[in-house]
Amino acid sequence: KLCSLSNLNNYLSYFSSSLVVLNDKILTSGIELRIYGRIRAAAGGYSIKFDLSFKDGGSSLQTKIKANAEQFEGYSIGNSLERGNEDSHRNVFKVRIDQEGTMLETGGVTERKKSIMMNSKHDNSINRIHEVGHTLGLDDNIRTGNTGGLMEYPPERMTRKEANQLGNGSFLPKVE
Numbered sequence: 001k002l003c004s005l006s007n008l009n010n011y012l013s014y015f016s017s018s019l020v021v022l023n024d025k026i027l028t029s030g031i032e033l034r035i036y037g038r039i040r041a042a043a044g045g046y047s048i049k050f051d052l053s054f055k056d057g058g059s060s061l062q063t064k065i066k067a068n069a070e071q072f073e074g075y076s077i078g079n080s081l082e083r084g085n086e087d088s089h090r091n092v093f094k095v096r097i098d099q100e101g102t103m104l105e106t107g108g109v110t111e112r113k114k115s116i117m118m119n120s121k122h123d124n125s126i127n128r129i130h131e132v133g134h135t136l137g138l139d140d141n142i143r144t145g146n147t148g149g150l151m152e153y154p155p156e157r158m159t160r161k162e163a164n165q166l167g168n169g170s171f172l173p174k175v176e
Contacts (some may be wrong), residue, residue: 052132054081057080060080060082063080063081063082064080064115066078067079067080067114067115068114072173073173075172075173076114077172078114079114079115079116079132079135080114080115080116081116081118081128082115082116082117082118083117083118083119083120083123084117084118084119084120085119085120085121086119086121089117092106092109092117092119093105093106093119093121105119105121105122106119106122107119107122107123107124107127107130107131107154108122108123108127108128108130108131109131110131110134110135113134113135113137113171114135116128116131116132116134116135118131126154126155127154127155129150129155130150130151130155133150133151133158133162136166136171136172137165137166137169137171137172138150138151138162138165138166139151140153141153146159146161146162149161149162150162
């Protein structure tokens with residue numbers, strides 16, 4: 001999967017210097033180790049590796065155009081990653097109150113399993129990894145009926161069931 005970064009506004013954007021952190025820390029240690037640590041304990045140890053990279057995509061529109069052009073063996077593998085907040089994306093990131101009176105805020109959203117928009121207020125490693133999970137074909141637990149794992153709210157370590165879905169699903173091509 002390739003993810004492009006866009007610069008919406010200077011105070012919200014991911015700068016080019018962020019690419020090192022996104023590529024090294026978040027992807028390598030974040031996704032791979034979260035999966036490996038959980039699966040290793042549950043199943044005797046196997047790992048799933050993702051060949052992910054982040055590139056500077058330019059403006060929001062340029063980023064989406066570049067992401068849509070990324071293909072591998074007929075599969076669309078490009079994604080976009082942007083930041084927003086309650087001011088820039090009021091409909092997406094407005095604070096809500098649930099039936100118990102608890103304030104709820106959205107950490108990020110992924111549109112059509114391709115376009116990630118992170119709430120700058122909650123843009124942290126685990127929330128980014130949760131949104132990247134959508135681009136790898138995973139759905140939120142509220143849709144699947146599953147409990148726990150990366151697609152839970154708040155996100156946790158990936159479950160064996162989620163790892164099996166990634167490894168055996170048809171959403172992405174398998175590369176050996």
